[in-house]
Amino acid sequence: MGAGGPIRSIRGRARHRTLGALRNARTRSVPARRAVPNIKAERPAETRDFFVELLGFEVAMDLGWVVTLASPGNSSVQVNIIGNDDMSAPGMSVGVDDVDAVHAAAVEQGLEIVYPLRDEAWGVRRFMLREPSGTVVNVVSHRSD
Numbered sequence: 001m002g003a004g005g006p007i008r009s010i011r012g013r014a015r016h017r018t019l020g021a022l023r024n025a026r027t028r029s030v031p032a033r034r035a036v037p038n039i040k041a042e043r044p045a046e047t048r049d050f051f052v053e054l055l056g057f058e059v060a061m062d063l064g065w066v067v068t069l070a071s072p073g074n075s076s077v078q079v080n081i082i083g084n085d086d087m088s089a090p091g092m093s094v095g096v097d098d099v100d101a102v103h104a105a106a107v108e109q110g111l112e113i114v115y116p117l118r119d120e121a122w123g124v125r126r127f128m129l130r131e132p133s134g135t136v137v138n139v140v141s142h143r144s145d
Contacts, residue, residue, distance in 0.1 A: 080093060
């Protein structure tokens with residue numbers, strides 16, 4: 001057994017357990033409809049202009065503190081630009097059909113909820129959690145009411 005033998009073995013077992021847990025979680029999961037990167041920007045207007053002028057994105061939503069840009073040819077291709085003054089800004093947003101089911105599964109799995117499940121004034125229901133590497137993920141559904 002070489003110097004790295006036990007470490008590989010320990011890592012292998014840990015990886016196997018993690019993959020097994022993920023496989024089990026997938027059977028109860030709600031499929032994501034889209035995933036959108038969130039860019040924290042010191043200069044949000046310039047960042048918006050970069051995506052609009054160079055890459056052809058269009059402004060789909062502008063709430064001042066967050067701007068959503070979408071591809072005119074495929075509205076599921078999106079980028080969110082979040083002002084740098086929002087220290088809780090998530091690293092990405094994931095749209096799902098049933099945010100309540102995802103929230104319940106996250107709580108059941110003991111994941112760290114960093115923003116509680118709630119309805120927002122702009123027509124979404126969402127919560128945020130920290131994924132295992134530390135990135136905050138915004139999980140969101142659009143309300144139909």
